[in-house]
Amino acid sequence: CSLTDEAYAILEERIVTLDMAPGATVSEQSLAGEMGFGRTPVREALQRLQREGLVSVMPRKGIRVTEID
Numbered sequence: 001c002s003l004t005d006e007a008y009a010i011l012e013e014r015i016v017t018l019d020m021a022p023g024a025t026v027s028e029q030s031l032a033g034e035m036g037f038g039r040t041p042v043r044e045a046l047q048r049l050q051r052e053g054l055v056s057v058m059p060r061k062g063i064r065v066t067e068i069d
Contacts, residue, residue: 005017008048010035015054015065022067031063 032042
């Protein structure tokens with residue numbers, strides 16, 4: 001499994017378990033630091049989460065965790 005897949009699994013878990021609160025804004029850099037990954041796998045994982053509607057990427061502002069039902 002790739003680093004992107006690992007980063008995706010960690011982030012998805014944190015979103016689904018509300019460890020990352022809906023509406024919270026996070027940065028790619030801070031997530032990479034917390035998880036000990038480079039920014040590229042984190043960016044790719046966030047893009048995948050965005051396609052699935054779990055986060056919305058706001059250029060130059062950060063990443064917002066979307067509200068989930």
